[in-house]
Amino acid sequence: MARKKSIPRKKSIPRKKSIPRTVGIGHQDFETVITKDIFYIDKTSFIREWWENEDCVTLIARPRRFGKTLNISMVEKFFSVDYAGRGRLFEGLSIWREKSPDGAYKYRNLQGTYPVISLSFAKVKAETFSDTRRQICQIITELYNKNDFLPESGCLNEKESVALLWQKGHYPVGRV
Numbered sequence: 001m002a003r004k005k006s007i008p009r010k011k012s013i014p015r016k017k018s019i020p021r022t023v024g025i026g027h028q029d030f031e032t033v034i035t036k037d038i039f040y041i042d043k044t045s046f047i048r049e050w051w052e053n054e055d056c057v058t059l060i061a062r063p064r065r066f067g068k069t070l071n072i073s074m075v076e077k078f079f080s081v082d083y084a085g086r087g088r089l090f091e092g093l094s095i096w097r098e099k100s101p102d103g104a105y106k107y108r109n110l111q112g113t114y115p116v117i118s119l120s121f122a123k124v125k126a127e128t129f130s131d132t133r134r135q136i137c138q139i140i141t142e143l144y145n146k147n148d149f150l151p152e153s154g155c156l157n158e159k160e161s162v163a164l165l166w167q168k169g170h171y172p173v174g175r176v
Helices: 030-035 045-053 068-079 129-146 156-167
Strands: none
Touching: 030 068, 045 068
């Protein structure tokens, strides 16, 4: 039997092997999405837009499942003093690459510099008004306890500090 001539094949370009990203559904924590390499569409430009608008109040009105809680988590992780020095979460994202005209990274110095109080009712699921109220009160209590370090942190301005003194029953003399 005659041997068939083998057809020369083109050499393929070796590709870097990588694990495909998971497309997660229902994730509400920015840090989890980034650290577990879950597929994420970069929305950090929201931080820039929000910061530059200097709005007194921001209303984020979107239908269910549009990523409101995830976006708020992203903002919290960016600004919160609890995440100071954790800029690595934002590496490769638009907010981290943004430069000012002088070539300096415009927003990196803001990361982890503010006390942030983030309140979400996403997990409030109740059938009666009293159960809803109880769950909301529990969330507020946990949030208060989580942030009890603020009076001694040096992060509050004079008016905020005086307000806390009034709350604790200490009445400073003078005007603020």
